[in-house]
Amino acid sequence: MELYSELEVTKDVALEVGLSENEYEEILKILGRTPTYTEIGIYGVMWSEHCSYKNSIKLLKTLPRSGARLLVEAGQENAGLVDIGDGYAIAFKIESHNHPSAIEPFQGAATGVGGILRDIFTMGARPIAALNSLRFGTLDKARNRFLFRGVVEGIGHYGNCFGVPTVAGEVYFEDCYSDNPLINAMAVGIVHKDKTATAAALGVGNPVMIVGSSTGRDGIHGASLLASREFDEKTDEMRPTVQVGDPFGEKLLLEATLELIEAGVVAGIQDMGAAGISCSTSEMCAKAKTGMEVDLDKVPLRENDMSAYEIMLSESQERMLVVIHKGMEEKAKAICNKWDVPLTTIGEVTKENIINITRHGRLVASLEPSTLALGGGAPQYDRASKQPAYLEETKNFDLSLIEKIPNDEAFTKLLRSPDIASKRWVYEQYDSQVRTNTMSIKGDAAVLRIKEIPGKAIAVTTDCNSRYVYLNPYRGAMIAVAEAARNIVCVGAEPVAITNCLNFGNPYDEEVYWQFRQAVRGMGNACRALGTPVTGGNVSFHNESQHRAVFPTPTIGMLGIIDDSNKIMSAGFKSPGDIIYLIGENRGGLEASEFLKEICGIVAGDAPLFEMDDELELHRVISMLIREEIISSAHDVSEGGLAICLAEKAILSNDKLGADIDLGSEPTTELLFGESQSRVVVSLPSTKENEFKKIQEKIKIPVSRIGVVIADSFKISGCIDSTVEWLISEYESAIPNLMKGNK
Amino acid sequence: MKFGVVMFPGSNCDHDAFYALSVNAGKDTTYLWHKDTVIPSGIDCIILPGGFSYGDYLRCGAIARFSPIMNEVIRFANSGGYVMGICNGFQVLTEAGLLPGTLLRNSSLSFVCKDIFLNVRNNNTAFTSLMQVGDVLRIPVAHGEGNYFADTETINILESENRVLFKYCAADGAINEESNPNGSVNNIAGIINEKRNVLGMMPHPERYSDKMMGCSDGIAIFNSLSKQFEII
Numbered sequence: 001m002e003l004y005s006e007l008e009v010t011k012d013v014a015l016e017v018g019l020s021e022n023e024y025e026e027i028l029k030i031l032g033r034t035p036t037y038t039e040i041g042i043y044g045v046m047w048s049e050h051c052s053y054k055n056s057i058k059l060l061k062t063l064p065r066s067g068a069r070l071l072v073e074a075g076q077e078n079a080g081l082v083d084i085g086d087g088y089a090i091a092f093k094i095e096s097h098n099h100p101s102a103i104e105p106f107q108g109a110a111t112g113v114g115g116i117l118r119d120i121f122t123m124g125a126r127p128i129a130a131l132n133s134l135r136f137g138t139l140d141k142a143r144n145r146f147l148f149r150g151v152v153e154g155i156g157h158y159g160n161c162f163g164v165p166t167v168a169g170e171v172y173f174e175d176c177y178s179d180n181p182l183i184n185a186m187a188v189g190i191v192h193k194d195k196t197a198t199a200a201a202l203g204v205g206n207p208v209m210i211v212g213s214s215t216g217r218d219g220i221h222g223a224s225l226l227a228s229r230e231f232d233e234k235t236d237e238m239r240p241t242v243q244v245g246d247p248f249g250e251k252l253l254l255e256a257t258l259e260l261i262e263a264g265v266v267a268g269i270q271d272m273g274a275a276g277i278s279c280s281t282s283e284m285c286a287k288a289k290t291g292m293e294v295d296l297d298k299v300p301l302r303e304n305d306m307s308a309y310e311i312m313l314s315e316s317q318e319r320m321l322v323v324i325h326k327g328m329e330e331k332a333k334a335i336c337n338k339w340d341v342p343l344t345t346i347g348e349v350t351k352e353n354i355i356n357i358t359r360h361g362r363l364v365a366s367l368e369p370s371t372l373a374l375g376g377g378a379p380q381y382d383r384a385s386k387q388p389a390y391l392e393e394t395k396n397f398d399l400s401l402i403e404k405i406p407n408d409e410a411f412t413k414l415l416r417s418p419d420i421a422s423k424r425w426v427y428e429q430y431d432s433q434v435r436t437n438t439m440s441i442k443g444d445a446a447v448l449r450i451k452e453i454p455g456k457a458i459a460v461t462t463d464c465n466s467r468y469v470y471l472n473p474y475r476g477a478m479i480a481v482a483e484a485a486r487n488i489v490c491v492g493a494e495p496v497a498i499t500n501c502l503n504f505g506n507p508y509d510e511e512v513y514w515q516f517r518q519a520v521r522g523m524g525n526a527c528r529a530l531g532t533p534v535t536g537g538n539v540s541f542h543n544e545s546q547h548r549a550v551f552p553t554p555t556i557g558m559l560g561i562i563d564d565s566n567k568i569m570s571a572g573f574k575s576p577g578d579i580i581y582l583i584g585e586n587r588g589g590l591e592a593s594e595f596l597k598e599i600c601g602i603v604a605g606d607a608p609l610f611e612m613d614d615e616l617e618l619h620r621v622i623s624m625l626i627r628e629e630i631i632s633s634a635h636d637v638s639e640g641g642l643a644i645c646l647a648e649k650a651i652l653s654n655d656k657l658g659a660d661i662d663l664g665s666e667p668t669t670e671l672l673f674g675e676s677q678s679r680v681v682v683s684l685p686s687t688k689e690n691e692f693k694k695i696q697e698k699i700k701i702p703v704s705r706i707g708v709v710i711a712d713s714f715k716i717s718g719c720i721d722s723t724v725e726w727l728i729s730e731y732e733s734a735i736p737n738l739m740k741g742n743k
Numbered sequence: 744m745k746f747g748v749v750m751f752p753g754s755n756c757d758h759d760a761f762y763a764l765s766v767n768a769g770k771d772t773t774y775l776w777h778k779d780t781v782i783p784s785g786i787d788c789i790i791l792p793g794g795f796s797y798g799d800y801l802r803c804g805a806i807a808r809f810s811p812i813m814n815e816v817i818r819f820a821n822s823g824g825y826v827m828g829i830c831n832g833f834q835v836l837t838e839a840g841l842l843p844g845t846l847l848r849n850s851s852l853s854f855v856c857k858d859i860f861l862n863v864r865n866n867n868t869a870f871t872s873l874m875q876v877g878d879v880l881r882i883p884v885a886h887g888e889g890n891y892f893a894d895t896e897t898i899n900i901l902e903s904e905n906r907v908l909f910k911y912c913a914a915d916g917a918i919n920e921e922s923n924p925n926g927s928v929n930n931i932a933g934i935i936n937e938k939r940n941v942l943g944m945m946p947h948p949e950r951y952s953d954k955m956m957g958c959s960d961g962i963a964i965f966n967s968l969s970k971q972f973e974i975i
Contacts, residue, residue, distance in 0.1 A: 126774070153853075156854050160795075160854055160885070160887075161795040161798065162755070163794060189935075246798070247798070248752075248753050248795060248798025251753055252753075254754055365884065428856055429853050429856070431856045431885040433883055433947075433956075434756060434950075435755075435758065436762060436950050436953065440957075451762070565955070
């Protein structure tokens, strides 16, 4: 059949769909002819930064991506798959939805959640937890409050209705995110190892079906033009590229999908997110080394006059592309009918390595799938990089020049800092308990029981201090991984694997690319040392506007395993009279700290010092103390330093338990608020102190007894003296006060 | 005794209710499908679980009320069978006319998920027989539209007939405005019908029926129901 093009394709058309001149030349070479309009649209979206990872894939391949527990290699399937023993595996992944959320916060965030949930259940896994990592500009600006409110409502709307508990996350506020908030959504699912599905178009002659929603004009160019470019004054006009989510539709799609996979009728399946039918058909064929005949006239449409180009690029939500074993069509239909989920055959798998797309009886695209797909023919670039100029200034900043304020005043300000203050305003809008697995959201990581394996639990967390990464991308990224692992260890779990969401500015900016290169190197080294390989994730470049890039933000989502769910640990103090110990070394210094930003308005210095050997020793010690049931609480020292860590332990106690802390006479600001890494504060019953002291001799990092748990009061060495009630009130009211009157 | 848990499209606490009843309470439990037009014999209590039936489009519970199974649920209730609606299930029961009043949007206008305390107001029912009046239960809520409302006359009837089973309260049992998570009239969290066989409540007892979840106060409701049948 002769190829039909509704528009004549020229270099200019190629540029309009987001391709570069060189890329267009490359496409001409691959095809040996001029592409049709539909084809150039498909190349545009498949070779976009968002889908092709063209500027990141080479570096991502340097990350450790295998380990004894990993059942699929990173990038091979829609999410990572980690063996947790007893026949079960955990699928998990984090992904960004920054650009859509920046212009339409509610739907942008909602569909971000929807997309990551589909990545999980397309593998046959039932989602059991959602997390999110959010960054906004400061809340003194109305626009930022609007974005914050909209994003939180959107996440809640989708997750609550779908029926997945949102169990953990982080929220930070920093000027650099004002125009470009970061919305990273993570999902975690469970699947029996024998019941997983693969994203490959297997089996020549098998029918190809769309399961789920009909296809509309929403989301066209979402991945290629919105998510792969910076923000400018025209971005608002791209609001129609943001998809609209239907969590109810997704819930039905979940049940139908899991039942289809369980029934054994599925040969291959991939969800349709970015680049819709283009991406799912080409990636599934590229993986199976097959082809497809697809008749777009059969695709259920929301508007009948949609062109082939529009249908191929639509990012309508709640859709799956499913290859069904031939002969099992009726069984598949019956399952979908049961759940009232539409299922439509749109084509079949072919032997030849070509995807042929027809519309109105005309051949509109005929492409080799491997030339489109990530890791195949899609471009892979080495980008030039150079050390950012700002680092000279931030590294050499003379911290002796800062104006300090009395420690008790600083303490109050930090307690009220929205980065530190209670996120109750956020998390109470999320259903954190549906599916009745949530054992704890009061520790450094969330803990969920695994009903399928009695006694076993998992821990999940997300982490990244982007200020550290900005000031030292290599060390900052290491710390992000290490802190995630520390959080996992503090609840009694063993860290086993990570997923990452790498949010950076424009990769064509050499300074941004240097940040990226260094961060990937730091992350890789930390993951190797901690034994937590990368199972997959997502890269989001072009997070910048008006020539300001966001802080480099490599968010880490980490999974840990708890073999005995009776031995989980939480952060809050437990009983009056318990002894408080600090484990880890105080290295002093206010560099990169929340104190410096919140009190002095300065982001400067180097990232805190970090020694991996100390970190590993800390993990060994904390794990042992939990396993041997010596300690009754554990909380790591992070933003706000030791003073804030102790305050949080009081706030998180059930009975307004405080502490009497002795840090010597007149403790320094550095000691109270410095953010030295690899430190954890524990408390233990006095009856366990002898046992603890025996262990203490063998600990290779400093251990100091710093105080005792008391009722109602919170005192640090005469410089901080308050009631726990006051702590709670300051900590809890900060964000609600900032959001007041903005409904 | 045997429980049946209805699965509407969009129910998402159906598995949780099933688990609490079958594993935690150790009762014979089965699922009922929304398209079914027959309730299997031997079912003693039907649970309408939480979730977002039919996406809660139009109005919470407004579409679920027209599900084929609901005709049977109404028939079952009218013939004396026990029916319990939790959260979205409560909303369905008010839409179906099995319970009076309605659930409005929370006064905060936001979804809220947190632990609350319930003051048991009447223990002379099948659902509360193992409790004492004034007992305080810790049970979570998770809803955007749980603000119970009815006209004054209806509220007066509910109160005077002792048909308010649970009121939101503080940890010490005090029923006050601060402990009301959604703006419900008179802190009403759960009510019963005139024949005292249909209960609707916004909090989720199935979530706290297991010590592993940190609290098992909710199981008292299911155990009360079971006890009823042991006596018979």
